[in-house]
Amino acid sequence: xxxxxxxxxxxxxxxxxxxxxxxxxxxxxxxxxxxxxxxxxxxxxxxxxxxxxxxxxxxxxxxxxxxxxxxxxxxxxxxxxxxxxxxxxxxxxxxxxxxxxxxxxxxxxxxxxxxxxxxxxxxxxxxxxxxxxxxxxxxxxxxxxxxxxxxxxxxxxxxxxxxxxxxxxxxxxxxxxxxxxxxxxxxxxxxxxxxxxxxxxxxxxxxxxxxxxxxxxxxxxxxxxxxxxxxxxxxxxxxxxxxxxxxxxxxxxxxxxxxxxxxxxxxxxxxxxxxxxxxxx
Amino acid sequence: xxxxxxxxxxxxxxxxxxxxxxxxxxxxxxxxxxxxxxxxxxxxxxxxxxxxxxxxxxxxxxxxxxxxxxxxxxxxxxxxxxxxxxxxxxxxxxxxxxxxxxxxxxxxxxxxxxxxxxxxxxxxxxxxxxxxxxxxxxxxxxxxxxxxxxxxxxxxxxxxxxxxxxxxxxxxxxxxxxxxxxxxxxxxxxxxxxxxxxxxxxxxxxxxxxxxxxxxxxxxxxxxxxxxxxxxxxxxxxxxxxxxxxxxxxxxxxxxxxxxxxxxxxxx
Numbered sequence: 323x324x325x326x327x328x329x330x331x332x333x334x335x336x337x338x339x340x341x342x343x344x345x346x347x348x349x350x351x352x353x354x355x356x357x358x359x360x361x362x363x364x365x366x367x368x369x370x371x372x373x374x375x376x377x378x379x380x381x382x383x384x385x386x387x388x389x390x391x392x393x394x395x396x397x398x399x400x401x402x403x404x405x406x407x408x409x410x411x412x413x414x415x416x417x418x419x420x421x422x423x424x425x426x427x428x429x430x431x432x433x434x435x436x437x438x439x440x441x442x443x444x445x446x447x448x449x450x451x452x453x454x455x456x457x458x459x460x461x462x463x464x465x466x467x468x469x470x471x472x473x474x475x476x477x478x479x480x481x482x483x484x485x486x487x488x489x490x491x492x493x494x495x496x497x498x499x500x501x502x503x504x505x506x507x508x509x510x511x512x513x514x515x516x517x518x519x520x521x522x523x524x525x526x527x528x529x530x531x532x533x534x535x536x537x538x539x540x541x542x543x544x545x546x547x548x549x550x551x552x553x554x555x556x557x558x559x560x561x562x563x564x565x566x567x568x569x570x571x572x573x574x575x576x577x578x579x580x581x582x583x584x585x586x587x588x589x590x591x592x593x594x595x596x597x598x599x600x601x602x603x
Numbered sequence: 604x605x606x607x608x609x610x611x612x613x614x615x616x617x618x619x620x621x622x623x624x625x626x627x628x629x630x631x632x633x634x635x636x637x638x639x640x641x642x643x644x645x646x647x648x649x650x651x652x653x654x655x656x657x658x659x660x661x662x663x664x665x666x667x668x669x670x671x672x673x674x675x676x677x678x679x680x681x682x683x684x685x686x687x688x689x690x691x692x693x694x695x696x697x698x699x700x701x702x703x704x705x706x707x708x709x710x711x712x713x714x715x716x717x718x719x720x721x722x723x724x725x726x727x728x729x730x731x732x733x734x735x736x737x738x739x740x741x742x743x744x745x746x747x748x749x750x751x752x753x754x755x756x757x758x759x760x761x762x763x764x765x766x767x768x769x770x771x772x773x774x775x776x777x778x779x780x781x782x783x784x785x786x787x788x789x790x791x792x793x794x795x796x797x798x799x800x801x802x803x804x805x806x807x808x809x810x811x812x813x814x815x816x817x818x819x820x821x822x823x824x825x826x827x828x829x830x831x832x833x834x835x836x837x838x839x840x841x842x843x844x845x846x847x848x849x850x851x852x853x854x855x856x857x858x859x860x861x862x863x864x865x866x867x868x869x870x871x
Binding site for chain 1: 609612615616617619620623624626627628629630631633634637645646647648686687688690691693694695697698699700706709710712713715716717718719720721723724725726727728743744746747750754779804807808810811815825828829832833840841844847848851852854855
């Protein structure tokens, strides 16, 4: 970014400190990503042929559909499971909160690959989960829990729960308990008070968490590759195939552009409705 | 909520919390147990205990050379990311730069944009530059991926720090450089170290970018694990996974210690 260096003296010496990081970002990230996205319109020749092929090939459309279907399934389950945890963090004792934060953070900082591999062991045919299910008499035969949709969901939830728990917890921690008491004192039944008073106040955190989960799932690579079967192929795997197997940079660019555009629009919507600043706080 | 509704919710909440906690922790515990297994496949519970998979791990040149590559990538990339990220965070928080929030958001892009896109893009551009399969190529990619963690951690450290301390130093006659070195830097050090730790963990765990730009000769641990997980799986991979887990655990404890000393907040 040559003009950062030119403008910097006008803004002040401190702006110069931004130059190295911005240079790395532009040369090693923005530039390459722009190059990849441009392939969509230039390879094999100029035009929109990659997007036409994308639209016409049944196999590609199926992968896009898988991607949306898996993301749309994972998101509500994450919210439903994350909500009670966030609530316990926000309203429980400091001791309970510390434990829960630790339990949620520890896997978060363990490599995705390690956790996904662990999920494979846990859910395999002769793994501990099947052993427990058989011991409890819930099933006679070991269930197929991996290399299918169940496996992808189990792996994705493992990884994505923190993304919904932390924003939800942040929203809940800001809610004044007096609101609920006021609703109850004024005669609202507990369930009604919860739905009409508490739930709306958690919505910013809920929407932020759900959007983060949905967007993260869209770009998933490791989880469907290790825990899914051929019917759970997602867009990131398709991008890798296009490059590694076919050298089809045009299609890889088109798929990347699609993935980036959908994620970008969702982020923009989140920013416009809730504001990323408020969400991050 | 009072009465029955409250009671029911409490019970439901408690049950879900316990189940989810188990679900999050169980895989990690099982991997550690299997890493000490005496069996030569991923059997649980293991029929006996042994250290053979750790011996195997450090005796197999494929694993040892990948560990060396990981360290060779991790140290320079985490150091560079910390230097660049700290400088950028200081400019963004203290610099009164127009559009600072936009620039800050731009610096977060590498962790927002799906990894597959960054990886494919770097691989494509590296082909023309001959950087695929080189340490330099891996280091550049890892700096990009880990920079956001440092910027986020150091920015939040700076925001919780009272700017009047620096002002006081300047008022009392310290030059800007001296004020930074003698006042800002010592106060900010825990946040910078947190950023460095996060960057180191993120670099060690980074898979997708490494997968694209590495080759069989220059292959970090994550990629070596990836190729093993998809081939013949034996408990060696549980041993390396347990070491990764121990590394993350130590880092998390260290970070918690740093945080308690300063009250800063991490990127999450």
